[in-house]
Amino acid sequence: MKHTVLQQHLRLAGRKIAKAARFVGQNAHEQGQQRIQHHRQQRLPKFLQLCRHLGGDRADGDAVDIVESAQLRDLPLAVYAHENKQHHKRSDRRAKQLQNIHVRSSFSKSMPENVSFYCGICYYIGKKGGGHMLQFILGRAGSGKTAEVFSRVAAALKDGKSPVLLVPEQFSFETERAAALRFGMKDAARVQILSFTRLAERVLRQVGGVAEQVMSDVTRTLLLSRALEIHTAPENAPDAARQPNDTAYLQAVGAFFAECRQCGVSPRLLTLAAKDMEKGKLRDKLSDLAALFDIYDGLLAVGGIDAAGRLQMAADRLPSVDIFDGAPIFADGFKGFTAPELAILSCLMQSSALTVTLCTDPDGNAPLFAPVDDVMRGLRALAEEAGVTVLPPVELAENRRSLTPALQALERGAFAPTPTVFDGDAKEVTVTPCPDIFTECTVCARTVRHLMRAEGLRARDIAVVVRDLPAYDGILDAAMRRAGVPFYMDTAADIYTLPLPTLMTAALHIAAAGFSTEILLRMLKTGILSFDETETALLENYTYTWRIDGARWEKPFTADPNGLSEKRRFDRAGLEKLEALRVRLISPLADLRAALRDRTDGKTFAGALYAYLIAVDAAAGVRRLFSALSADGAPAAADMTARIWDEMMGLLDEFAVIFGAEHLPCRRYEALFHLAVGLLRVPALPQSPDAVQIGSADHVRLSSPAAVLILGANEGVFPAAPAESPLLGDRDRETLAKSGVRLSGDRLQKVKEERLFAYLTLAAPRRFLFASYLTSGAPSAIIDTIDTILPHHAVGSIASPDGSDIESPAEGFDRLAAVWREETPLRATLAAALSDRADYAAFADGLRRVTEKAPAALSPARATALFGSDLRLSASQADAFYHCRFKYFCQYGLHLKTRRIADVDASLFGTLTHYLLETLLPRYAASGAAPDLAALRGTVHNTLFAYIEREMGGLADKPARFAYLLSLIERTCVSLLWFSAAELAQSRFSPVAYELQIGTEKLPAPTLPLANGGSITLVGKIDRVDVYRRGDTEFLRVIDYKTGTKEFRLSDIPYGLNMQLLLYLFALCSHAVPAGALYLPAKDITLKNGSAPPDESRLKMLRMNGPVLADADVIDAMDAGGRGVFIAAALKDGAVKTGKNMLLRADFAAVRDLCNRLLLQMAGTLQKGDIAAVPTGEEKKLPCSYCDFRAACGREEDGDAVYIVNKRDDAVLTALREEETDGKKMD
Known part of the structure; x- marks a missing residue:
């Protein structure tokens, strides 16, 4: 018993002495050893005896008395001295100073002369006894x-x-x-x-x-997903509703389990707590969570x-x-x-x-x-x-830390029950209300620039603190870049949409679910695969044109890359190239699908996906991206690209480890991989040692910065309003605590922590503090605290009226844009200040066009370079120009083309119709009679499908809808051929040309000279030209086949519209008389599979319309007897019946002059560079609604337009005749 007591006393004494001795300097130790020898027999023999016993195994009964008599418990336990290798007097002096500060025992106060001696003893004993x-x-x-x-x-x-x-x-x-x-x-x-x-x-x-x-957070979530899958299996939980891919639930459960571990709560403890509770939802929930926790722990033990x-x-x-x-x-x-x-x-x-x-x-x-x-x-x-x-x-x-009284007062009084108000000036503290987050970030960047310029602060001396950092991601960093401020934003990037993860997740999706055009194009556009932009565009256009998707990717490409809309030769060479691209894209994916077809373990899964990356040389693709980003001046993005490779390889390793023995289907692996990549975050790395620090209040480390800027100081935002745990609410936690299970996640505790975060942020700056909040919400306790303690703080402004607060050229341009329409000194000052910059001219020009709604225009030199001084125009180009000059610029200046799906659209309908009529009509026209309908149907069918086989690759790779639409074209062409043959059989007009090309050696194109020495040449193709000879006079008519219900209106001509037929007619009539310009509508007028010819009422459905020469003989030559069956003109009692579009020879001449003037006007407008987006059309029927370029012109719905006034044709004729009489040009 005595020996035990002795040991306890010795242990206590040794610990106390050792703890004091740990802080004593080496010199004091040496001096102490000398004094021990000097006083061995004189002053402190008992201490020497004690020193011999401490730290050793020997102890005797006298040691108890030694400990007590020496009053070791009164030794100065808090003596603190730096290492001292100088004279021992310095140790005495330092020890005395520390004694006055820290030592409170009565014994220490009575030993001023021997402090260093006792320190030496303590150090000597502490070397043996520990600390x-x-x-x-x-x-x-x-x-x-x-x-x-x-x-x-x-x-x-x-x-x-x-x-x-x-x-x-x-x-x-x-x-x-x-x-x-x-x-x-x-x-x-x-x-x-x-x-x-x-x-x-x-x-x-x-x-x-x-x-x-x-295990990383991602890996733990994967294991938790697997644990949930096991836990919710039918044999374990038949009624389970949670899905193992429910990311939100997995994250909530993962956070709860992490909280349990932090608090030392095991699955068994949860189970016992649940058993102690009464039956109810909480007990069931805890039992369920404990069981899941136990499974998760088991998987964790295996995986790491x-x-x-x-x-x-x-x-x-x-x-x-x-x-x-x-x-x-x-x-x-x-x-x-x-x-x-x-x-x-x-x-x-x-x-x-x-x-x-x-x-x-x-x-x-x-x-x-x-x-x-x-x-x-x-x-x-x-x-x-x-x-x-x-x-x-x-x-x-x-x-x-705080260098100003105001900041000191704020630190001392922040969140205190009764803070002391500081009545002095507090200009170093600024509060700024902002209307929105974008303005707030702009003001923040401006303030940082001001501090660096006016106050001489380095970027690293400034910190920006927010509470919800993701809300500012992409906004605050953009504002900092625009202001030219170096910064480091403590965020972790979501990598899900970055190139390599996109490639890998897309490949897995195809392996699990089959080929998808959308997914394959996504892979091609990552830039990692060895496909250049042209090859990617070729594949994308082909798949769009032919609607390639799904299993069609596994079959060779056989269709014409040109599609169906253009009458062009089949592009065999292009098809071979596309097929090679398909094989190169699909083959590695097919291998991946084969490797993961059956249930595989984690190692096989990871190996197969890695093998795919090797097959497509993904590493080289990542290197290409890295080099491109580095060359483009994006080092952060380049660095992220390189780091992502390591992250994804690490993820594959983790799959191989944690699912090494798990045999799962490919769809499950795909879901797990998507889950993992979606959760993976890669923290950003600082790009410069001198950068503004931007971070979240609960995570950022503030090392006494000179200035702190607090953003988002709104109620419920900063300090944050903690949300109740989605799994266990506060009441549930209280119940758990009564069962002996204490967790740390209750909201009251979080509220206290949030206020502490806010306090630490307010107390962080040495010189300046700025706080801002959004006026869309209430200010938080941070703003209230500043207002209460520092009533005379500064109030920031969004923008100074005189522009004196502008800190960067980018902000100057923004401010100038905001006041561009105002004739104010600020606008003049900003314009003068920025006018010397190289980018000012383009900026000002853009502002003028936007604010003044200036029309799109080219310089005359650029317009001439683009369009040429000698213009070759078709009638359809002239029509496009007068419908909208900007559309003409896009379509015929830039030669932009919209992609077309290989379908029977209006363009293909026209192509096939023209081909059939050009091929078959001469045969039936020569017969002088209407053909037999049944025979005509057979001929049309055979001719059409022979063309499809020869020019379009047949029907094998075409959708069923294509064949159906071909049958509609077939019936329509049967009607057109029968109508045309019947019309020619009774007409004295005879066809002399089909698909006649203007601008060839046989038929030179008409030319109009321009004032600047250039010229206009009219080119194009006429569907059909008919001639009627009366004595020595030739009468010509042109016919154009049109889908739909195209109707000629003379009132369109003054606006430059629908001149096509007339221009072609006038091009041919240098030595002939214009007799008519007629549209033949393409409609089906035959009875389906019927053999009886159409009656007169059905024939009138195809009646041709357009301007006709007001000559009774000519009309009779077109429509025998002038009955109005085949043309929209008739005779009454042998004379021309009054009607619209009936023109005299002089009228045709006047219209010809008008068309020529419109062509010359078009040339002059183009050469001036006027390409304004000013559409022409009827009110509420402008061409913008179906224009392919409406997204590019910038015209607003209420923008400028030319509206057609629907005048009667006789009114237009009257105007033309008056022009001819008095010489005044028609507007």
Whole structure:
């Protein structure tokens, strides 16, 4: 019994002495040894006896008396001295100073002359007895806690030790940087700067366990999905409703399980808690979660270990190893600790001197710091349980960070129950209300530029803090770039849409679900496959034209790449190239499908996907992307591209490990891979050491920046309003706590943490603080706090009226654009300031066109280069020009073409109709009689399908709809041929040309000279030309086949529309008389499969319309007897019946002159460069509704337009005749 008591006393004395001795300098130790020898027989024999016994195995009964008589418990336990290798008087002086600050015992106050002697004794004994101690450094934000820690680290370095600095994971880089600046590179290398993760790795490296695979968040979610799949299998949970691919549910469950691990709650503990509850929903839910947790733990044990489990493993093995050799340990920057982290701290404080800094108010129990005070109480409890002495805390009261009284007052009063109001000027604190997030980000970037320019701050001296960082992603960074501000945004990029993940997920989708044109094109456009842009465009156009999709990708391409709309020769060479591209694209995917066709394990899955990447040489594609991005001046994007390769390879490795023995179908692997890639995040890397730091308040590390800008200080945003856990609400957690299971995720605790985040942000700056909020919501407690404590703070503005706040050219251009229409001094000033920039002219020109709605235009020189001085125009081009000049520019200037699906559209209908009529009509016209309908049908069918086989590759690869539409064309052409043959049989007009080309050697094109020396040449093709001879006079008519109900209107001609037939007629009538220009509508007038010819009423459905010469003989020559059956003209009593479109010879001449003037006007307009988007058409029937280029012209719905006035034809004729009489040109 006596021996046990002795051991307890010795242990207590040894620990206390050792803890004090750890802080004593080497010089004091040497001096102490000398004094021990000097006073061996005179002054302190009992201390010498004690020294011989401490740390050893021997102890006798006298030691108890020695301990008690020496009053070792009164020794100065908090003596703190830096290493001192100089004279021992300096040690005396330093020890006395520290004694006055830290030592409170009566014994220490009575020993001023022998402090260094006792320090030497303590050090000597401490070398044997160890240092089990815990001490807190307490202080509010900016009180110098980290500086105090660095001072103690410096003392340990001078003492020849390698102190340990334990910091949060995200603070490691900043701490290493600060250590290098403070201690120099040589000494900084001796400081062991660790996070808990790195500490655990060091422990496990010594005692075993480092080889365990550490699971990422993505991998844990995959395992959780697999666990949920097992848990919800029919044999385990027949009524389960949750799906293993429900990402939101998986993330919620994963967060809950992570919370359980942090709080030391195991599946068994959850199960026991559930059993103790009454029957109900909570019990069922907990039982279900516990079962899922247990399955998940089992999978985790096979696949590796998560971060929390790794920390716990390190804590379990830490007592068996002394990894720091008694070096002092400092934990700095933590707001709290998880259960595994507390276990590690408990082990550390039992083997070393542990110092922990905590941000709290040493003077009182401020509610703001309640979460931190809870942490301190927890650590004290751990120390008492382990028998570790807790030294009196070091209390730091002075604000050493804030350099202005206003900022000091704000730090002291922030979120205090009764804050002290600072009545002085607080111009260094600015609050800015903003109408929207875009304006807020613009103001932020401007403010940063101002601080750098006017206040001389470096970018790294400025921090921007938000609470919801994803909400600012893509907005704040864009504003910073526009302002030319270097910055680092602490975000993790979503990689799902990046090229390599897109390629891999698309390949897996095809392997699981089959070929899809959309997915294949997505793969081609990643830029990773070895297909250039032209090859990709060829494939895309072909698949669009022929509607290639699904299984059709597995069959050879056989259709004409030109499609069906153009009457062109079959492109055999193009088809061969496309087929080679198809094989090159499909073959590796076919191999991947074959490899994953059956249920495979994780290694086979990962190997097959990797083999696909090798087959398509994806690594080379990534290198190409990296080089292109680097050359384009996008180093961050290039770096991300390179890092993504490593991330995706790591993901394949994880699939091989965690699903190594799982045989799953390809669809399941595809779902898991999509889930993993969707969750994978790659943090951005700083691109410059001098950059503005942008981060979230709960994650950012603020190292006393000179200026802090707070964005989004709105109610419920910053501080955030914590949402209730989707799995367990606050009441559920209270019930759990009563069962002995305490979790940390209740909302009250989160509210306290949010206020602490806000306080730390307000207390961070040294010189300037800026806070902004959106006026669409209420300001938060941050703004209320500033308003209360600093009533005289500055109020920021969105934009200064005089522009004096503009900080960058980009903002200057934006502001100039906003006031461009205003004749103000600001506009003049900005225009003058920016006019010297190279990009100003283009900017100003663009503004003029937008604000003044200036029409699109080219310079005359550029217009001449584009269109030429000698214009070759077709009638359809003239029609397009007068419908809209901008459309003409796109279609005939830029030669833009819209893609067409290979379908029987109007263009193909016209092509086939013209071919059949050109081929068959001469045969029937020569017969002089209407053909037999049955025979005509057979002839048309055979001729049409022979053409389809010869020119379009037949019907084998065409959809069923194509064959159906061909049958409609067939019936229509039968009607047209029968009508035309019947009409010619009774007519004195005879066909002399079919598909007549104007502009050949046989028929030179008519030419009009231009004033500038150029010319207009009319070219084109006429469907049919008929002639009637009366004596020496030839009468010509032209006929055009038109789908639909095309109707000629003379009133269109003055607007430049529908001149086609007349232009072609006039081109032929240099020595002939114009007799008519007629449209023949393409309609089916025959009875289906009927043999009887159409009656007169049905014939009139195809009656041709257009201008006809008002000559009774000519009309009779066209339609025998002038009955009006075949043309829209008739005779009454042998005379011409009055009707529209009946023209005299002089009228035809006047119309000819008008058409020529319109062509000359068109040429002049083009050569001036006028390509304005001013459409011509009837009101509410403008051509914009069906224009292929309406997305490019920029015309608004109420923009300029020319509206046709539907005049009567006789009114137009009257105007033309008056023009001919008085010489006044018609408008």
